[in-house]
Amino acid sequence: MARSKEFEENVVLEKAMKLFWEQGYEKTSMMDLVKHMGIHRRSLYDTFGDKHTLFLKAMDRFRDKVNAELVGEVKRSKNATEALQLIFSFVISVKEDSPSGCLMVNSAVELAMRDTEVDLKTTELFTLSEQLFKDIILRGQQDGEFSSDYNADDLAEHLHAVFVGLRVMTRTSIRKEKLHRIADLSIKLLTK
Template sequence: MARSKEFEENVALEKAMKLFWEQGYEKTSMTDLVEHMGIHRRSLYDTFGDKHTLFLKAMDRFHDKVSTKLVGEVKRSKTATEALQLIFSFVICGEEDSPSGCLMVNSAVELAMRDAEVDIKTTELFALSEQLFKDIILWGQQDGEFSSDYNADDQANHLHAVYVGLRVMARTSIRKEKLQRIADVSIKLLSSI
């Protein structure tokens, strides 16, 4: 008879995701994961596979959580400007119990050049983020909030680059006020272009 699991799989995956997010892939050992997740090594391998497979699952979990959060923020927004402000505020302030920065951006910087699976996941997420920015920009152009002097694709590419840069900067000691000013200027440029 098979022994029942003594842990909640989603809780353990959440803990692994946060550890990878905070420390990065290379710095996180299997011993770190076992201790942080509060499960036995054999249970980790049986449930999640090897470290790389667990990391990819953690990336998927991060993507699902962040996408759900950001899309929800956009849907609750009354204006395109408000939607962008909420997205940038989320990037700058993060969530209370989460590491700073972004697991996907950190992973792209650390691994994408030498790990095809990480490159695919980060590139796909970046494309989805750009599409979200494009949709918001089109909304703002349609409502007259944003200028139509440049096409929405180019503006979305620019905003995404700012977004990724802010995600990186959020992991440093740079003050949040400076990051907020960068976001504010980026949003203002949409209406003055």
């Protein structure tokens, strides 16, 4: 008779995601994962496969969570400027129970050049992020809130680069006030 799982898969995947996010892929050992997730090594392998497969699943979980949160922020906004402010504030403000920075950006820096699966996942998320920025910019241009002097695709690429840069900078000791100034100027450059 097969044993039933003694853990909730999403709960332990969340724990693995946060550990990879905090330490990175290379620094996180299987022993770290077993200890942090609170499950047996055999259960980890049976449920998630090897470390690399678990890491890819953790990346998917991160993508889904962040995308849902950002889309939710945008939907609640009154206008395009507020949508961008909410997104940048989301990036700069680190929740108490979350590591700083971004799992996807950290993973791209650490692994994308030598791991095609990680590269694919980070590139997919970056494409989603650029599309979100493009949609907001188009909204702002249509409402007359933002200048139409530049193509929305080009502006989205630029804002995404700022977004990624801010994600990296949140992992440093740079003061949040400086990060907010950078975000505010990036938004101001879009206005008429």
